Amino acid sequence: MRYPVRTLSTRRRHPLAGVFVILGALGIAAVLYMAFAPKGATADTSSxxxxxxxxxxxxxxxxxxxxxxxxxxxxxxxxxxxxxxxxxxxxxxxxxxxxxxxxxxxxxxxxxxxxxxxxxxxxxxxxxxxxxxGPGPAIPEEEYLDVENASAEEISLGGEFFRTNCTACHNSVGAGGALPDGRYAPTLKGVSAKHIYEAMQTGPQQMPVFSDDVITPEDKRAIIAYIKAIQDEPNYGGFGGGGIGPVADGIWVWLFGIGGLVGFAIWIAAHGTRSTKKPKGAQQ
Missing domain, CATH: 1.10.760.10 (Cytochrome c-like domain)
Structure with missing residues (x-):
């Protein structure tokens, strides 16, 4: 009764058993990845x-x-x-x-x-x-570019992705900003959804590549929805100064606000009550 058990134990301890286990695990992982990996945005552009x-x-x-x-x-x-x-x-x-x-x-x-x-x-x-x-990123399909009817949840998710990955260069509202060596992050205002998607997908010039494995097509669409949403919002605080950030916007306050007050104070001092004291030797 012990012989079959001993034979099974011997086979389990075969030197190649570990190799076959690893190969089997890799095969299962490959099948699962093919089944559940995010679908890339592709479009047939070739004839x-x-x-x-x-x-x-x-x-x-x-x-x-x-x-x-x-x-x-x-x-x-x-x-x-x-x-x-x-x-x-x-x-x-x-x-x-x-x-x-x-x-x-x-x-x-x-x-x-x-x-x-x-x-x-x-x-x-x-x-x-x-x-x-050669194989490379394809022009995205229309389903990933249609953000007209994006939900509030999708826009909120896109805002999280944008603030995490994009604001360091493009500003919190996509107004763009300066970079070293004479380069810059361009403004996203007026850029089509397709070109925003392609920029994320290909990483033009100094921009990093956000492939579909890093940011899925659905999440890219959410980012585009957020960008379009904030561009359509009015400036509730009044004059927005281009939306290029609080430091730059503060310059307007100093130049026209504080600067105007200082200039007005100087004008008051120059045209205010004058001294009536007469110089020495003058007739009383």
């Missing part, structure tokens, strides 16, 4: 016609900086004249070209937002071509 048209646009307008095959161009000193675009995804192209940041008008620490030089259709074609070169 053979779009890719071919995007290739032609790229060679004419972008290859001089990014290389004929988007592999990037390295300067003689070892610097990066134009970075590689392989693997940046359609979302990066849609953001940079759709906001007019690319192509750059001139070399600068940061590409400013300006009027786009490509139409929406051309931007879509460029994005399709770059997406065909």
């Amino acid at each position: 053979l016609d779009d890719i071919e048209a995007g290739r032609e646009l790229f060679v004419i307008g972008c290859a001089s900086c990014h290389g004929q095959n988007a592999e990037g161009i390295v300067t003689a000193s070892g610097g990066n004249y134009g970075p590689s675009l392989i693997g940046v995804g359609a979302a990066a192209v849609d953001f940079q070209v759709g906001t007019g940041r690319m192509p750059m008008a001139q070399t600068a620490p940061q590409a400013p937002r300006k009027t786009p030089e490509y139409t929406a259709e051309e931007t879509k074609q460029l994005a399709a071509y770059i997406a065909s070169l």
Whole structure:
């Protein structure tokens, strides 16, 4: 009666038993991750016609900086004249070209937002071509951009995410702010929901990347809902001073408030009651 038990115990203690247990646990973890991992925001932007048209646009307008095959161009000193675009995804192209940041008008620490030089259709074609070169973030689906009917709970959640991850650079109301080396966090006022999402997804320039594994598409939508909500709120305190923070707003108080009082006091002192005392030797 003891022999089967002894045999089972011997098999459990086989040197490879631990390896199989670890492999089994990893397999189970992989299956669970595939089943419950947050779904990425994807959109089908590719077609053979779009890719071919995007290739032609790229060679004419972008290859001089990014290389004929988007592999990037390295300067003689070892610097990066134009970075590689392989693997940046359609979302990066849609953001940079759709906001007019690319192509750059001139070399600068940061590409400013300006009027786009490509139409929406051309931007879509460029994005399709770059997406065909390697996997990368796709243009988000419309369901993650519709914040018109966002609930109060969703806006509140978005505010928590925004204050935790974004206010250090973009200010508590998205007004933007200065950064080192001549760079800056741009204002979010007037920026479309799609471009806000793509900026979080791709991390343009000095901005960190908030992938869908870090901030889910649903939470990104909540952040966008919060940004749009605070931009629609009136200035209950009166003149908001641009909403760029209490220190900057306080300057207006000192310049026009305290400064006006000081100036008024000086004026009173200069035009108030004058002394009637006569100098010595004057006739009484």
